Amino acid sequence: MTLHIQTPLIESRPLSLASGCTVWLKLEAVQPCGSFKLRGVGHACEVHHARGARHFVSSSGGNAGLAVAYAGRKLGVPVTVVVPETTTERAKQLLRLEGAKVVVHGSSWQEANELAQTLLGSGDAFIHPFDDPLLWAGHASLIDEVAATGLKPDAVVLSVGGGGLLSGVVEGLTRNGWDDVPVLAVETTGAASLHAAVQAGHPVELERLASVATSLGAKRVADQALECARNHPLHNHLVSDRAALEACERFLLDHRVLVEPACGAALAVAYEAKKLAEYNNVLIVVCGGATATLAQIQDWLKQVD
Numbered sequence: 001m002t003l004h005i006q007t008p009l010i011e012s013r014p015l016s017l018a019s020g021c022t023v024w025l026k027l028e029a030v031q032p033c034g035s036f037k038l039r040g041v042g043h044a045c046e047v048h049h050a051r052g053a054r055h056f057v058s059s060s061g062g063n064a065g066l067a068v069a070y071a072g073r074k075l076g077v078p079v080t081v082v083v084p085e086t087t088t089e090r091a092k093q094l095l096r097l098e099g100a101k102v103v104v105h106g107s108s109w110q111e112a113n114e115l116a117q118t119l120l121g122s123g124d125a126f127i128h129p130f131d132d133p134l135l136w137a138g139h140a141s142l143i144d145e146v147a148a149t150g151l152k153p154d155a156v157v158l159s160v161g162g163g164g165l166l167s168g169v170v171e172g173l174t175r176n177g178w179d180d181v182p183v184l185a186v187e188t189t190g191a192a193s194l195h196a197a198v199q200a201g202h203p204v205e206l207e208r209l210a211s212v213a214t215s216l217g218a219k220r221v222a223d224q225a226l227e228c229a230r231n232h233p234l235h236n237h238l239v240s241d242r243a244a245l246e247a248c249e250r251f252l253l254d255h256r257v258l259v260e261p262a263c264g265a266a267l268a269v270a271y272e273a274k275k276l277a278e279y280n281n282v283l284i285v286v287c288g289g290a291t292a293t294l295a296q297i298q299d300w301l302k303q304v305d
C-alpha cells in the first residue's frame with residue numbers, strides 16, 4: 001500500500017488534435033490531495049514514520065504542504081505547516097481540512113521556513129517541497145506506472161518549479177531504461193529558475209518571482225534539476241502566464257478537470273499549435289494542484305497582458 005493512488009493514463013483527443021501528435025495524459029490531478037506531490041511526499045513521510053518520526057513539519061502553503069497534511073492524517077502523525085501571511089484563505093482552509101496545524105508567520109516563504117526550522121525537535125521530520133532524494137524516488141513511480149502499461153512515449157512534458165518533479169521523472173525514465181526519452185521542461189517566464197540555471201551553467205537564484213503560477217515559484221532549483229539538464233536530454237520551454245491560464249480554461253472544457261496555472265504551463269505547450277508535431281506519442285504529466293479556483297483563474301486572465 002502506498003499513500004498515493006495509481007492514476008489514469010488516458011489519450012486526449014482535443015490535445016492530440018491541437019498539438020499534431022498523440023497526447024497521453026497522466027492524471028495526477030486526481031490524487032487524493034490534488035497533485036503529484038503525494039507520490040514523493042507520501043514516500044518520504046512513510047520512510048520517516050518507519051524511522052519513528054512523531055511529528056511532520058512543512059513550510060509549504062501549497063500542494064506540498066497539503067500532501068504532508070494528508071500523509072500525516074493517514075499515518076496518524078501530527079502535522080504543522082508554517083505559511084507566510086501571503087497564503088490564501090483557501091489554502092489555509094484546505095490544510096486545516098486535512099487536520100494540520102497551520103502557523104502563519106512572516107511576509108515571505110523564507111521567513112515562514114526559518115520559523116519552521118526552529119520548530120524541529122528530535123523525533124520531528126521536516127518534509128521539503130522539492131529538494132530531497134526521497135521525494136524523487138516517490139515521484140518516479142508515475143513513470144513506472146506508464147511503463148507497466150506498455151506505452152513508451154517519445155517525449156515527456158512537465159512543469160518545473162523547484163525541480164523535484166523533473167528529478168523524479170528522470171529517475172523514473174532511467175530506472176525503466178528510457179534514457180533516450182527527452183523531457184520538455186516547462187516554466188512560466190516569471191518563474192523560470194531552471195531556464196536561468198541552464199543558461200548560466202550553474203545554480204542561480206532569481207531576484208524575484210513574477211508569475212500567477214505560484215506552485216512554480218522557487219527562486220532557485222534543486223542542484224539535482226541542473227544535473228538532470230546536464231545528463232538527460234532536456235528542452236527548456238517558457239510560456240506566458242496568459243498561455244498557462246488559457247490552458248487551464250481549455251483543459252477544464254476539454255477534460256472537465258480544473259488545474260492550477262502551474263499545470264496549465266505544461267498543457268499550454270500542447271495547446272500551442274503543432275508545437276509537438278515532431279513526436280508521435282507525447283506524455284504530459286498533468287501535475288494538478290488544489291489551490292486555484294475557476295473564479296481566480298478568470299480574475300487573473302483579466303489582469304495579465
Ligand SMILES: *Cc1c(COP(=O)(O)O)cnc(C)c1O
Pocket residue numbers: 035037062063064129130159160161162163164165166215216218260262263287288289290
Ligand atoms: C509543486 C508543483 C509543481 C512543481 O514541482 P517541482 O517539484 O517544485 O518542480 C508543479 N505543479 C504543481 C501543481 C505543483 O504542486
